[in-house]
Amino acid sequence: EHKMPKMKTKSSAKKRFSIRAGGSIKRGQAFKRHILTKKTTKVKRHLRGSVTVNASDSASVRAMMPYA
Numbered sequence: 001e002h003k004m005p006k007m008k009t010k011s012s013a014k015k016r017f018s019i020r021a022g023g024s025i026k027r028g029q030a031f032k033r034h035i036l037t038k039k040t041t042k043v044k045r046h047l048r049g050s051v052t053v054n055a056s057d058s059a060s061v062r063a064m065m066p067y068a
Contacts, residue, residue, distance in 0.1 A: 013064035017053065025053040025061050 018026045031039075032047040053061055062068070 007066040009067060010064040013061060014068075017061050017065065017068075019065070019068045025058050026050050027053050 016027060020026055028050055029047045032044065036044060
């Protein structure tokens with residue numbers, strides 16, 4: 001019998017996103033890697049932690065991670 005090959009997960013997506021137990025997609029916050037001296041303390045504080053991927057983008061992220 002012939003089986004279809006497995007779909008591959010995009011390596012860039014598996015490094016950047018993770019699926020939560022409820023099904024939402026977690027991502028890291030952007031704009032906090034460099035050029036931090038001109039950003040205020042308040043901005044840098046609000047960039048901490050992780051956030052949920054927007055609903056309009058979640059379909060494309062799920063397509064990149066078929067087995068997640």
